[in-house]
Amino acid sequence: MDQEKVNILLVDDQPAKLLAYEVILKDLGENLVIASSGREALEVLLKTEIAVILVDVCMPELDGFELAAMIREHPRFQKTAMIFISAIQVSDIDRLRGYEMGAVDYVPVPVVPEVLRAKIKVFAELYRKTRELERLNHELEDRVRARTAELEASTAKLRESEQRRSMAIAAGKMGSWDWDWISGDWMWDEGQYRIFGVSPENFEVNPANVQALLHPDDVDQLRKAIAEFNKGTRAYETEFRIMRPDGEVRWCVGTAAATTDESGRVVRVSGVTVDITERKRAEERQNLLAREVDHRAKNALALAQSIVRLTRADEVKAYVNAVEGRINALARVHTILSLSSWQGAELSRLIDEELAPYSLGDQIKLAGPEVQLLPATAQTLALALHELFTNSAKYGALSTRSGRLAIDWQVDEELLTLSWEESGGPLVKTPKSRGFGTRSLLASIESQLGGQAQFDWRAEGLLCRLEVPLTSKTATAAPGKFDTAGSAELQRASG
The missing domain is CATH 3.30.565.10 (Histidine kinase-like ATPase, C-terminal domain)
Known part of the structure; x- marks a missing residue:
């Protein structure tokens, strides 16, 4: 399948130079967008997604540095790759200024077609891969949302059956209870005892004992429910945590409904408790996975970007081979880590x-x-x-x-x-x-x-x-007999 083309913006006030850039970059097969001034370039950026910007430093009205500063001020373009072309000798100060404005590289005039194509190709591919990772991340988020919607729909179905005591017992993770509002007597079914981790033989159901099993931060939920029923509320639902006698914390959702006498006075409150601990844990795992995928994608892109920026070579072919070799090495270890679930x-x-x-x-x-x-x-x-x-x-x-x-x-x-x-x-x-x-x-x-x-x-x-x-703690090795001088291409000579 053909890969999607990306847009490359060419900015120069001289038509002849723009034509030359078009001819040089035509073989890349990407969409070339032309702008003859800085203001025209800004208009294009507001309407079009741009992968790489090739901009002349010296232009009337708005020069390359000023244009770069304005582009970087917009949140959409803070990471857009910009390459400066300069027909005059650029000083180190100007280079630093350009890099501060967000430039990723300089190309001197006369332009070497092969070098320009290689640089543009690298950043176009990086943009394309970045968009692909973003798409995958969005798909993951969609799956998480879909799963959350499924869980909410599942919870709704459980609520419909919460008033059926027999189904609560059969489900295993549901329990029902009844509270005589007048006498204060409680009744729990088998499922309710199971959820709270106690047994009818050694646990007396009363307000004090029930409150002792609630998480300290959720005790106010019980008080709030009682207050709501005293105010005339007929139904109440909330999520809360319980602390079992063995120390395990479980998440539950409780639904309660009041029964009143002819005068409207509450005489009984019945309810259903559902253990939703696994659902909560699943949501936490999904959120963790989404954050982890985003983090790893950013780390991988940062490493790839460092390799592209820091690799040096005398020829375009050597440069491309060096970049591909290092990125392939990174891809191989990424595969190994993926197979181990990043352990x-x-x-x-x-x-x-x-x-x-x-x-x-x-x-x-x-x-x-x-x-x-x-x-x-x-x-x-x-x-x-x-x-x-x-x-x-x-x-x-x-x-x-x-x-x-x-x-x-x-x-x-x-x-x-x-x-x-x-x-x-x-x-x-x-x-x-x-x-x-x-x-x-x-x-x-x-x-x-x-x-x-x-x-x-x-x-x-x-x-x-x-x-x-082998641990995150920094270790300092003792000096040895080795000489730490070296060279990237290990320069050797035959004797």
């Missing part, structure tokens, strides 16, 4: 998933106990392992058939220590600077997880050690 992921499973794209035979040796990782730890460690495997396959031991890789790990006092040892590959030289891969690996392991990522650039192969706390 966690096994370290060996993460490693197996990263090994899957390679046919390496006996080149890799794994050793270590079963280790269950928290979801946040699993996501971060999966991305770190992806960087190590990718660079080893390009430049290290896994780039040749003679290369070998040994991965072993152990756990000591809630601290996971993972050793990555390469040998038999190209000769290694200590890199002169850190690239994005190493910087992101160090940042994720050290800043996010409170661990350490350490490198030893031996000539016979890279030796890397990752120390990661």
Whole structure:
């Protein structure tokens, strides 16, 4: 099935440049919307859903910075991706100003068609995926509302049968009672005793004992009901909690109806109690699930957006491959966590998933106990392992058939220590600077997880050690003999 097209707004006061942008972006297959001024762009935004805005910095009347500020002030467009195009040399201050206004990137003139298409494509896809997640979230909310409506309809049906004592007993979670308003005598059926967790043999039904079983915060409901009947009310319904003698708290809904004498005086009150604890718990689980889905969707989008923004490459193809690789790694660990209902992921499973794209035979040796990782730890460690495997396959031991890789790990006092040892590959030289891969690996392991990522650039192969706390408590590893300098593309040279 063809994917839905998204709208891309092109803003420039020069028709020739707008035409050039149309030609460059035509192959993307998206809807291109034209605006020749900032004011025209604002009119388009108010009428059309826009995925990405490509705007010229230098325009008469309303320049790109001013337009961006006005767009960001509107709640609908606070997260809309904006890319600035500038024909003049942009200073660092101007760049910072642009980013503060909400720009996600700059494109200098002359525009490189491939670069512009790649950038627009990434943000168009991100917008499309975001909308898909929002649609799924709305569907979930609709299902929750439908389920709630079903529960309310079910409750209504139960109310219709509350006055039938035989059906209350058969239902098991319903009970009926009768209160002589004049003498103060109570009568409970078997279902009522069952709901309150007491038995006729050891429980005397009287106002004091009944009140003692009510939740302290709901005692006023009983007093309010008595007051309402004294005022002439003939029927009353409320939800309340009871505290059974064993300490368990149960949710109930109670319906009561008054019987009066010829003078209108209340002489008897009868009612039905329904145990709705499971319904309450189901509603809580549904609400929790809706919040959890929203939270995870936002986290996944934030990680994907960080990968897109921070990835660097000299060529468009390399940039796309790097982004796809990192997002695929994130998707694989997301699948593992989903299968465990987001309870966690096994370290060996993460490693197996990263090994899957390679046919390496006996080149890799794994050793270590079963280790269950928290979801946040699993996501971060999966991305770190992806960087190590990718660079080893390009430049290290896994780039040749003679290369070998040994991965072993152990756990000591809630601290996971993972050793990555390469040998038999190209000769290694200590890199002169850190690239994005190493910087992101160090940042994720050290800043996010409170661990350490350490490198030893031996000539016979890279030796890397990752120390990661297995709990949320930050752990500080002791310094070792490793050198923490590194490079994203592990730069090696043959001797």
